[in-house]
Amino acid sequence: MKINNELIFEINGEKVTHDIVYNWEYKRMIAVHKTLAKMEGVKFSPYFDKWVKEKNIDAMRSEILRIKIQLGIEKMRSELKAKTKLANIISKFSNVLSNKRKFSITEIVVPNTNLTPKELLDRIIEIMMVNNDKHLEINLNTNPDHYVLQEVSDDVQEVLETTGGSPLPTHFFAHYNDEEKLVSTFDPKFEVQAPGTARLEDGTIIGGVRHQVGRDKDVLRFRALVEFPAVLPNYMIKEHQLHLACEFGHWISAAIDDNNFKS
Structure with a gap:
């Protein structure tokens, strides 16, 4: 699974190379390897350390x-329960401290595609x-920090992940399609959007998203936008920009690959 070579990443108005995105992914794979290796019954390939030294990202990604997949969603959810419980307490406390939000935004230019903005967004949402x-394989593979990404009811997705820069x-x-307490607004230069709230299991809103897609001359432009509590340090917001580049780089690549949508 590779990011399409033609995609162009932009963060804070500056182009970001694929090497920077892959280097971020490489570092996160090392961290996730340590987390997974502590789980009951896990046995990584004896070649993993060799792949780390060689910076063989493709092999590392496939092994993770x-x-x-071997562990399964239920097992990973159970193994990480203590950590997520603590992280959720911190998230709830952070949300109480401030009603303001900080935005983590990454834009991705998608050239040479016949897809419309709506078709691209629809395909990403379908995946x-x-x-x-x-x-399941695509969603777990788009970012090393993904442990659970699955629909649990109409328009509701369960997510267990490490957001950029977070220790937990x-x-x-x-x-x-739930915009309660969202601070961001739809930018009219885009055509379609996927807004939503991020809620804990008890319904507490801890943030949100407003992903948007539009045309920019002869290319498509995808804006990934995540809202975080304003009390979070800026380095976490910046790290999450690379988190977004990694996951949506892979998601968009999967979405424009017609082989993923042939019956």
């Missing part, structure tokens, strides 16, 4: 996916929200 084996994984539920 193999372990996640994220329609539960099947193919989508968070367990929350993304409620799409």
Whole structure:
């Protein structure tokens, strides 16, 4: 699973190379390897350390996916429960401290595609929200920090992941088409959007998203936007920009690959 070479990443108005995105992914794979290796019954390939030294990202990514699939969502959720419980307490406290939000934004330019903005967004949402084996593998593989991404009811996605810069994984539920307490607004230069709130299991809103897609001359432009409590340090917001580049770089690549949508 590779990011399409033609995609162009932009953060804070500056282009970001694929090497920077892959280097971020590489560092996170090392961290996730340590987390997964502590789980009961996990046995990584004896070649993993060799792949780390060689910076063989493709091999590392495939092996981490193999372990996640082997463990299964329920097992990973159980193994990480203590950490997510603590992270969720911190998230709830952070939300109480301030009603203001900080935005983590990454934009991705998508050239040479016949897809419309709506078709691209619909395909991404289909991968994220329609539960099947193919989508499970894609969703776990788009970012090393993904442990659970699955639809649990209409427009509601269960997410267990480590957000950029966080020392702990968070367990929350993304409620799409729910704009309660969102601070961001739809930018009219885009055509379609996927807004949503991020809620803990008890319904507490801890943030939100407003992903948007539009045309920019002869290319498509995707804006990934996540709202965080304003008390979070700026370095976490910046790290999450690379988190977004990694996951949406892979998601968009999967979405423009027609092989993922052939029956």
